[in-house]
Amino acid sequence: MTSQPSGVVPPPGPERQQAVRHAEVALRSIGQPNSVAGEFDFWDDKYEGRRLFSELLGTFFLVLVAVGGGMVSARFGGNAVPYGAKVVAPALMVAAIILFMGTVSGAHLNPAVSVAFAARGDFPWKRVPAYVVAQFLGAALATWLLWALIGKQGSAGLTLPGPGISTTTAMLWELVLTAGLVSVILGTASGAQQVGPLAAIGVGSYIALAGLWGSPVSGASMNPARSLGPALVKGDWTSWWAYLAGPVAGGAVAVGFAYVLRGRGGGRSGVSAAEGTLGADWHPGPQPRP
Numbered sequence: 001m002t003s004q005p006s007g008v009v010p011p012p013g014p015e016r017q018q019a020v021r022h023a024e025v026a027l028r029s030i031g032q033p034n035s036v037a038g039e040f041d042f043w044d045d046k047y048e049g050r051r052l053f054s055e056l057l058g059t060f061f062l063v064l065v066a067v068g069g070g071m072v073s074a075r076f077g078g079n080a081v082p083y084g085a086k087v088v089a090p091a092l093m094v095a096a097i098i099l100f101m102g103t104v105s106g107a108h109l110n111p112a113v114s115v116a117f118a119a120r121g122d123f124p125w126k127r128v129p130a131y132v133v134a135q136f137l138g139a140a141l142a143t144w145l146l147w148a149l150i151g152k153q154g155s156a157g158l159t160l161p162g163p164g165i166s167t168t169t170a171m172l173w174e175l176v177l178t179a180g181l182v183s184v185i186l187g188t189a190s191g192a193q194q195v196g197p198l199a200a201i202g203v204g205s206y207i208a209l210a211g212l213w214g215s216p217v218s219g220a221s222m223n224p225a226r227s228l229g230p231a232l233v234k235g236d237w238t239s240w241w242a243y244l245a246g247p248v249a250g251g252a253v254a255v256g257f258a259y260v261l262r263g264r265g266g267g268r269s270g271v272s273a274a275e276g277t278l279g280a281d282w283h284p285g286p287q288p289r290p
Helices: 014-028 045-076 083-105 111-120 125-150 167-189 196-218 224-234 242-262 268-275
Strands: none
Touching (some): 045 125, 111 224, 111 242, 111 268, 125 224, 167 242
16 A cells, blocks of 8 residues: 655645745744734835835826926916816826735825834834935926926926915915825725725825815925925925924824724734835746746
């Protein structure tokens, strides 16, 4: 009688690949909690370049639309780009970016969001500085491209308080608007509303609504990279601190709201949304076939 092996070897195919992956994680996680082992792929720096390029590219497209609307109107005069389109276009762009590359880097596109995710415990602090640099670089490149194509039109991309609005008022306005935005981001990321991958709808909708009524006061930037990227390129720092302090403080308020509503962060859904799933749920390149 032929003896049978005590273990069952999966047949070639996806099942075997999954079994091998689980074995690798098990070996790496000896002596560590499973929650830590599940994050090893994110901490693997071999994917960091992809994540940073994702943040740079996403912020580039966002600022290209957010800054471009006003500059195109100034270039061609009149109502070339209607007011509603100027504030809704960035919202639609954010939704599109979240859908097409959110799994790579989390699609933060905003230093205030990166800091809030880290403060919430959904994102490692060591990743924040590089993310912020990538976001500012993307904003600067978008500004340079617009200047090269149509010149320094209007305010040349600067975010400024509305007529008769003080810098302090603009800062407080940005704080309130950003607290709402980051609350939506953290809430949909947690899976609390069962939105899942379509969190883009909630985030994009909030940006559009906030812009439609809040833009005349402060520009409704809610994003230091969007505001300070053009300021950095132009060298004009008019009211700059309102667009740094307001969004960052608003993000901190939203983290407090999230704690009151849902307790501590660091849950699986929130971490996946903040970090993306590159290297964890999916890997770049062609997949082996049986």
